[in-house]
Amino acid sequence: MCDAGWIMPDQSSSPTRRGMLAGTGSFLLNPGEAGEKLRVVVVGGHPDDPESGCGGTIARFTGSGHRVTIFYLTRGERGIPGKSLDEAAAIRTREAGEACRILGARAVFLGQVDGDTSISRTVYEQFEKLLSAERPDIVFAQWPIDSHRDHRITGLLAHDAWLRTTPKFQLYYYEVESGRQTQQFAPGCYVNIASTIDKKRASIFAHASQGPAGIWALHDQMQRFRGVEAACKVAEGFIPLAQGRTITF
Numbered sequence: 001m002c003d004a005g006w007i008m009p010d011q012s013s014s015p016t017r018r019g020m021l022a023g024t025g026s027f028l029l030n031p032g033e034a035g036e037k038l039r040v041v042v043v044g045g046h047p048d049d050p051e052s053g054c055g056g057t058i059a060r061f062t063g064s065g066h067r068v069t070i071f072y073l074t075r076g077e078r079g080i081p082g083k084s085l086d087e088a089a090a091i092r093t094r095e096a097g098e099a100c101r102i103l104g105a106r107a108v109f110l111g112q113v114d115g116d117t118s119i120s121r122t123v124y125e126q127f128e129k130l131l132s133a134e135r136p137d138i139v140f141a142q143w144p145i146d147s148h149r150d151h152r153i154t155g156l157l158a159h160d161a162w163l164r165t166t167p168k169f170q171l172y173y174y175e176v177e178s179g180r181q182t183q184q185f186a187p188g189c190y191v192n193i194a195s196t197i198d199k200k201r202a203s204i205f206a207h208a209s210q211g212p213a214g215i216w217a218l219h220d221q222m223q224r225f226r227g228v229e230a231a232c233k234v235a236e237g238f239i240p241l242a243q244g245r246t247i248t249f
């Protein structure tokens with residue numbers, strides 16, 4: 001279960017329903033209240049991963065005045081057939097910038113290359129340093145059981161940084177194209193994204209070079225199914241690292 005004290009009220013549900021959710025452990029994240037501003041970092045392998053896996057949640061956080069920074073491990077250099085790595089990087093960097101503008105987030109590119117990412121002691125240490133500089137309260141990263149190498153690395157980097165950081169940030173894993181990419185993903189908590197679904201869709205369609213209609217079609221199915229699990233219309237699901245520091249309000 002999600003050990004955070006954050007329960008995102010589902011505005012379309014009754015208090016009884018909210019109580020049921022809390023009782024079953026299907027907690028929903030609450031972007032905060034009483035003026036507390038959280039620092040959130042979302043880590044993704046490529047431009048479009050954070051938007052697909054948690055675009056609705058990002059928009060909920062930024063819409064409540066919290067600061068969200070997106071760490072893109074690569075610029076998606078191998079993501080446009082027929083383009084050179086530099087050409088694709090330029091196009092996809094622009095697309096990521098537009099997606100972040102839509103979501104109200106800040107983009108940071110970590111400098112690895114799509115399809116050629118690596119992990120080493122140096123990479124772990126560099127990542128930890130960059131992440132620590134953000135002083136995050138919450139980090140979202142890709143679930144490391146995934147068909148794509150670059151995705152797996154983001155999950156490992158975030159977990160390693162979590163192990164080494166004190167005090168602990170809360171670490172949540174997100175899913176992208178479950179079944180095709182993310183595997184074996186069983187969420188422990190959810191965010192109702194009904195109020196931000198249009199922004200999420202727009203942020204995915206900002207990635208015009210990536211066939212966004214196809215990405216959206218699959219995630220549309222996923223978020224409806226997660227909505228069934230969370231007793232709301234559409235949701236994003238997350239796996240919390242259970243030992244994370246609990247932030248209560």
Ligand SMILES: [Zn+2]
Nearest residue numbers: 045046049151
């Ligand atoms: Zn990706």
